[in-house]
Amino acid sequence: MAWRLRLAPETTNIDFFRLQYITLGISAVAVLVSFVSFFVLGFNFGIDFKGGTTIRTESTVPVDVGAYRDALDGLGLGEVTITEVFDPTFDADQHVAQVRISAQEGQEAVTPETIAAVETALQQIDPGIAFPSVESVGPKVSGELIQTAFLAIAAASLGIGLYIWMRFEWQYAMGTIVALLHDVIVTAGIFSLFQIRFDLTIVAALLTILGYSVNDTVVVFDRLRENLLKYKSMPLRDVMNLSVNETLSRTIVTAGTTLLALIPLLIFGGDVIRGFILAMTLGVFIGTYSSVYVAKNIVLWIGLPRGDKAKSSSNKFADIDA
Amino acid sequence: MIFIPLWQRVLVVLATVAAILFAAPNLFYDRVERSNDARASIAEGVTAPELEADAALWPEWLPSGLVNLGLDLRGGAHLLAEVQVTDVYASRMDAYWPTIRDALAAERDTVGFVTREEGGDPSQLRIRISEPAGASRAVEIVRGLAQPVVTLTGGGASDIEVTASGDILTVQLSEAERAATDDRTVSQALEIVRRRIDEVGTREPTILRQGADRILVQVPGVGSAQEVKDIIGTTAQLTFNPVLQRTTDPEADPGAGNVLLPSLDEEGVYYVLERAAVVTGEELTNAQPSFDQNGNPAVSFQFNPQGARAFGEYTAENIGEPFAIVLDEEVISAPVIQSAIPGGSGIITGQFTVEESTELAVLLRAGALPAELTFLEERTIGPELGEDSIQAGQSAAYVAMVLVTLFMVASYGFFGVLAVVALVINIIMIIGIMSAIGATLTLPGIAGIVLTMGQAVDANVLIYERMREEIRRGAGPIKAVQEGFSKAISAIVDANVTTFIIAAIMFFVGAGPVRGFAVTLAIGVVTTIITGVFVSRLLISLWFARTRPKTIVV
Numbered sequence: 001m002a003w004r005l006r007l008a009p010e011t012t013n014i015d016f017f018r019l020q021y022i023t024l025g026i027s028a029v030a031v032l033v034s035f036v037s038f039f040v041l042g043f044n045f046g047i048d049f050k051g052g053t054t055i056r057t058e059s060t061v062p063v064d065v066g067a068y069r070d071a072l073d074g075l076g077l078g079e080v081t082i083t084e085v086f087d088p089t090f091d092a093d094q095h096v097a098q099v100r101i102s103a104q105e106g107q108e109a110v111t112p113e114t115i116a117a118v119e120t121a122l123q124q125i126d127p128g129i130a131f132p133s134v135e136s137v138g139p140k141v142s143g144e145l146i147q148t149a150f151l152a153i154a155a156a157s158l159g160i161g162l163y164i165w166m167r168f169e170w171q172y173a174m175g176t177i178v179a180l181l182h183d184v185i186v187t188a189g190i191f192s193l194f195q196i197r198f199d200l201t202i203v204a205a206l207l208t209i210l211g212y213s214v215n216d217t218v219v220v221f222d223r224l225r226e227n228l229l230k231y232k233s234m235p236l237r238d239v240m241n242l243s244v245n246e247t248l249s250r251t252i253v254t255a256g257t258t259l260l261a262l263i264p265l266l267i268f269g270g271d272v273i274r275g276f277i278l279a280m281t282l283g284v285f286i287g288t289y290s291s292v293y294v295a296k297n298i299v300l301w302i303g304l305p306r307g308d309k310a311k312s313s314s315n316k317f318a319d320i321d322a
Numbered sequence: 323m324i325f326i327p328l329w330q331r332v333l334v335v336l337a338t339v340a341a342i343l344f345a346a347p348n349l350f351y352d353r354v355e356r357s358n359d360a361r362a363s364i365a366e367g368v369t370a371p372e373l374e375a376d377a378a379l380w381p382e383w384l385p386s387g388l389v390n391l392g393l394d395l396r397g398g399a400h401l402l403a404e405v406q407v408t409d410v411y412a413s414r415m416d417a418y419w420p421t422i423r424d425a426l427a428a429e430r431d432t433v434g435f436v437t438r439e440e441g442g443d444p445s446q447l448r449i450r451i452s453e454p455a456g457a458s459r460a461v462e463i464v465r466g467l468a469q470p471v472v473t474l475t476g477g478g479a480s481d482i483e484v485t486a487s488g489d490i491l492t493v494q495l496s497e498a499e500r501a502a503t504d505d506r507t508v509s510q511a512l513e514i515v516r517r518r519i520d521e522v523g524t525r526e527p528t529i530l531r532q533g534a535d536r537i538l539v540q541v542p543g544v545g546s547a548q549e550v551k552d553i554i555g556t557t558a559q560l561t562f563n564p565v566l567q568r569t570t571d572p573e574a575d576p577g578a579g580n581v582l583l584p585s586l587d588e589e590g591v592y593y594v595l596e597r598a599a600v601v602t603g604e605e606l607t608n609a610q611p612s613f614d615q616n617g618n619p620a621v622s623f624q625f626n627p628q629g630a631r632a633f634g635e636y637t638a639e640n641i642g643e644p645f646a647i648v649l650d651e652e653v654i655s656a657p658v659i660q661s662a663i664p665g666g667s668g669i670i671t672g673q674f675t676v677e678e679s680t681e682l683a684v685l686l687r688a689g690a691l692p693a694e695l696t697f698l699e700e701r702t703i704g705p706e707l708g709e710d711s712i713q714a715g716q717s718a719a720y721v722a723m724v725l726v727t728l729f730m731v732a733s734y735g736f737f738g739v740l741a742v743v744a745l746v747i748n749i750i751m752i753i754g755i756m757s758a759i760g761a762t763l764t765l766p767g768i769a770g771i772v773l774t775m776g777q778a779v780d781a782n783v784l785i786y787e788r789m790r791e792e793i794r795r796g797a798g799p800i801k802a803v804q805e806g807f808s809k810a811i812s813a814i815v816d817a818n819v820t821t822f823i824i825a826a827i828m829f830f831v832g833a834g835p836v837r838g839f840a841v842t843l844a845i846g847v848v849t850t851i852i853t854g855v856f857v858s859r860l861l862i863s864l865w866f867a868r869t870r871p872k873t874i875v876v
Contacts, residue, residue: 005732010794054705089714112548132704134546141402143696152831159823167816201766203720204828204836208773208843211824215817219784220815236794250787253733254780257726261776264721265769270705270714272394280773 005275007256008249013068016244016292017237017300023293034189043192046199049146051103055118056085056096059129063097071121075116077101087271096271103139127203149203156207160214169310170304172221176214179295183213183286190282201276209283212258215250216291223247224296227304236304240296248292255288324803334860337852338747344754354380354388387757390526391542392764392838395712397705398542399550402698405511405535407504409693411445411495415771416598418467418482419447419579425463432456433463439490439577447493454489461486464493471498508535510604510692515539515554517728537695547700554695555650560603561669562633565644565656567594586652587673593653600636604641604692605629612680614671619679621670630666638662640799654682722772730779737876740861741782748778748846748853755845759799762798764838776845780817781854784810789876799874800866807859814855821846 047054057063063084072080079102090096099122104114115134122129137145157180163175184206191198223243231239253264265277347354360376362582380386393400417440426449428437431779434452442448451460461484468480479498484491486834495503508531515537516529528540541550566580570591576594585591608624625633636645647670655672674682678748681842726745730738752771789806797805825847 005603005729007733010790013588018472058706068492089710089717112551130704130706131702132707135701135703136699138698140404148831152827155831156824156827159827160820163816163820163823200832200836201839204766204839207824208839211821211843212777214820215780218816218820219813222816226809246791247787249785249790250780253783253787254777257729257779257783258773258776260725261722261772264725265715265718265772268718268721269712269769272711272712272714273769276766276811277769280769 006249007252008251012245012248014241014248016241016298020293020297022089024297027186027290029296030186030189031182034185034192037189037192041192041195043188043198044195045142046174046197047100047137047142048200049142049198051137051142053101053115053118053134053136055099055101055115055120055131056133057099057129058094058096058132059126060093061095061126061128062245063095064125065097066098067120067198068097072099072118073124075114075117075121077118078104081176085271086150087274089268089270102225103137103142134273145200149200152203153206153210156210157181157184160210164214164218169304171299171304173189174302175295175298176217176221178298179217179230180210180213182290182294183209183283186251186286187279189281191279197275197277199275201273202279203275205279209287212280212283212292216254216287217295219250220247220291220296221299224299228304232306235302236306240300244292244296251292255284258284265296324800324859324866326860326863330856331860334856335850337751338857341747341751341754344387345750346384347380347386348753348757349390350380351388352388358388362520374873385758387545387760389753389756390760390762391708391712392762392767393540393542393701393703393708393766395708395763395768396542397703397708398540399544399547400549400699400703401539401550402700403515403537403539403554403695404530405508405537405697406694406696407507407535408445410507411500412502414495415445415447415493415698420598421467422447422449422464422493425467426451426460428462429456429459433460438579445494449493451489451491457486457489457491460491464491471496471502479547495570498774502755504535507692508537511695512537514691515695518553518555519550532829536698543705545704547697547702551697555691560606561599561648562601563597563599563646563648564594564636565593565646568592568644568656569594583646583648583651583653583655586649586654592817593646593656595648595653599648600645601625601629601633605632609683611676611683612669614669618671619674619676620672621679621683623668623670625666627666630664633660633666633668634664638664649682665799711765712768715765715772719768719772719775722775726775727780730782734782734876736865737782737786737789737862740858740865741779743861744782744853744858745775745778747857749775751849751853752842752845755849759847761841762838763842766836766839767842770781770842770846771840774842774850777821778846778850778854781810781814781850782858784813785854785858786876789874793874793876799871802874802876803862805864807855811855814851818847818851 063082065082068082069080072082074107081098081100083098083100085098087096099118101114101118104111115136119131157177160180161173162175164176187200187206187209190196191202222245223246224240227234227239227243227246228236231242234242234266259281262277262281266274266281269277338577356376357378357380360373360379363373364377423438425437426433432453433456436452437450439448449460451457464482464484465480468482468484471479471481479496481496481499482493483496484493486492505700512529512531513525516527519527519529519539519541526542528538533537539554544550545842566576567574569582570581570590572584572590572592574592574594579597580594581597582592582594585593604761605626605628606623607626609621610623612621614624641659641661644656644658647654655670657671670682673698727738727742730741734741749771752774755761785806788810789802792802792805822844825840825844829837829844832840
């Protein structure tokens with residue numbers, strides 16, 4: 001037998017329901033904490049959702065946040081946030097900062113004068129300063145973007161639920177949707193709790209998490225459906241355990257390869273997409289956890305009809321293979 | 323023997339070769355881009371030896387499609403504009419006023435004197451009649467002027483609503499007409515924005531209508547959003563108005579129904595004009611730089627038949643009177659009408675340089691914006707930031723590729739190598755398809771490709787894990803492979819269909835970078851099924867045919 005890297009033993013016989021009250025309890029608490037955080041802390045929305053302007057500055061001179069602030073305070077722009085950006089991909093003499101100006105009171109559209117004023121003020125402290133990106137979003141658009149973001153996540157969950165219902169049973173669809181919402185809420189909760197900037201790309205990441213998580217869940221369900229036909233008299237709970245154990249090696253290997261792809265992006269991908277990649281990385285962990293500990297538990301609670309009523313199994317696509 | 327029908331083998335090989343051919347130009351991005359640009363110019367009739375040389379940089383018989391780089395990678399400007407559709411209501415009302423005035427004047431006996439009430443809502447025309455008793459007759463007359471609405475759905479509706487209260491008649495556009503007008507205004511604005519940006523000749527701008535009254539403009543390669551706004555111009559309105567008076571008093575009272583506008587090139591000179599225009603820039607069909615009889619730069623223009631008729635009638639009735647050519651609320655020139663101009667063509671003279679006359683011709687030809695644009699969203703991304711992002715994405719992709727390769731080989735040995743070969747073909751296919759359909763790659767899109775690297779091997783993992791199970795149950799090598807594929811396929815399809823659903827939703831809901839991500843994700847799903855299942859199986863069957871193993875170790 002040749003040597004192989006094994007992240008999971010060849011055969012496992014873990015009782016994934018032994019700790020079900022603890023794991024479900026943890027999930028419930030995590031969802032609850034997330035909701036509390038949504039309402040108490042809210043999100044550190046980027047301009048996509050809040051309106052306003054961000055100006056990225058770049059210079060060979062180190063950033064002096066205090067001096068920037070003093071220069072901009074006189075302009076009467078309301079809330080101005082200045083943060084220095086650090087990234088391992090930057091050169092030694094590359095100093096980047098992000099200036100964020102909240103949406104100006106009573107202005108629907110963006111004013112170029114404001115941006116020009118900020119740029120001139122900053123050029124006075126540092127003549128070599130450059131502005132690699134300037135982005136402005138009016139409050140009208142940002143309000144709509146929040147709405148669309150919610151809609152997108154709801155539509156995606158619903159679409160997946162319908163597909164699972166069609167391919168499996170409604171009980172599976174319920175389990176999947178609960179697991180998906182769990183993943184999205186907890187990931188968003190982490191963003192809220194740590195006040196990590198939340199913009200449109202994070203919504204894309206959340207949607208991708210939906211895709212990853214459902215991927216994982218479907219693999220377990222697919223095996224469950226197959227095993228239910230094979231072991232007609234085995235209690236549902238045991239069939240579920242067996243299915244999760246049989247697919248465990250795959251679950252871990254896939255999570256492993258996905259993380260191996262994501263972690264280099266997290267380190268070398270630059271600060272522009274760091275939030276996006278962070279959301280996905282979190283999602284892989286949470287999604288893997290939820291397909292093992294959340295989705296099937298919901299199905300067990302609802303219960304499954306056994307016997308002839310079950311939809312015929314996996315060979316629907318067998319003809320592709322002929 | 324693992325049986326795969328010949329057509330399937332041929333198809334898999336053809337698909338792979340095609341993918342490599344279509345992806346190849348991206349390896350020589352700058353070269354192919356220069357060659358493509360040169361060919362585009364030559365196709366437009368421009369010829370120069372340098373262009374020919376550039377065109378020859380890439381052989382013509384090879385595919386030359388490139389992956390479009392999104393704004394976040396190439397740098398450029400992104401603008402979202404809202405068309406102020408209600409602006410048009412006011413000018414429509416202004417245009418109606420002379421017709422209504424003349425119709426009512428004909429019935430002076432019943433309705434008395436007619437005056438327009440100034441102020442109030444500009445989208446309403448308020449008319450005072452001196453005989454309140456004639457109000458119902460006046461309403462009847464004005465209603466008689468209404469036109470049917472030109473739409474597909476609004477059949478039977480008329481374009482104006484007329485109400486009377488006491489001695490005041492209120493005329494406004496009907497609901498159906500407003501909807502039809504809004505739609506027309508936005509399409510006109512869209513067309514004009516497109517023409518203006520095209521005139522400047524920037525590379526591959528994206529100009530799209532979004533929602534009911536918005537226009538999305540993306541122009542790669544420009545330094546700031548402001549430049550694009552300057553090109554679009556926010557209020558360029560060309561009109562030809564009757565001149566009532568020329569004055570040097572900036573405070574002069576123009577009187578009801580008139581406006582006071584400054585002259586463009588004569589300092590301190592103002593004109594009092596009738597607000598209702600005789601013809602507008604919308605009725606221009608052509609404008610080009612030329613010279614007047616004295617050899618000074620000028621702009622000659624041509625109206626459409628409708629405009630030509632109005633212009634002809636007006637000039638015939640007003641010989642010897644001046645009229646003003648107004649652009650952006652400034653009088654370009656106010657020549658005196660020498661004779662009737664029936665053919666609808668004319669010439670604008672003024673103190674122009676050749677450059678100015680050319681610029682004016684471009685502006686006129688591109689037409690006037692029917693309504694003002696307000697900008698709701700503006701983003702400028704510098705090209706250096708984009709280059710940094712490409713660099714970062716590339717190095718991350720290489721590291722990810724190496725890590726995934728090591729991991730797969732460590733986990734599945736020789737079969738891991740096959741999975742990595744399939745993965746490489748997968749990525750080539752993604753790039754090939756994106757180049758062939760001209761899809762746009764954004765920074766999240768690069769992340770999508772890297773994520774695909776992680777997830778694409780999932781199909782192989784599912785198959786290999788099944789093969790291991792079959793081997794543990796004592797199956798022979800061929801049975802293990804066959805069962806491995808046939809049992810894993812249902813999970814692979816389900817997993818990928820759900821991802822595809824997500825990608826579709828992102829594509830329809832998202833914009834810009836998110837959309838780019840959705841496209842790569844969706845293409846990735848398709849190529850993953852092709853490579854993970856079909857390519858992998860072909861590779862395994864080829865290996866079987868060569869070595870005929872008695873046992874296999876997965």
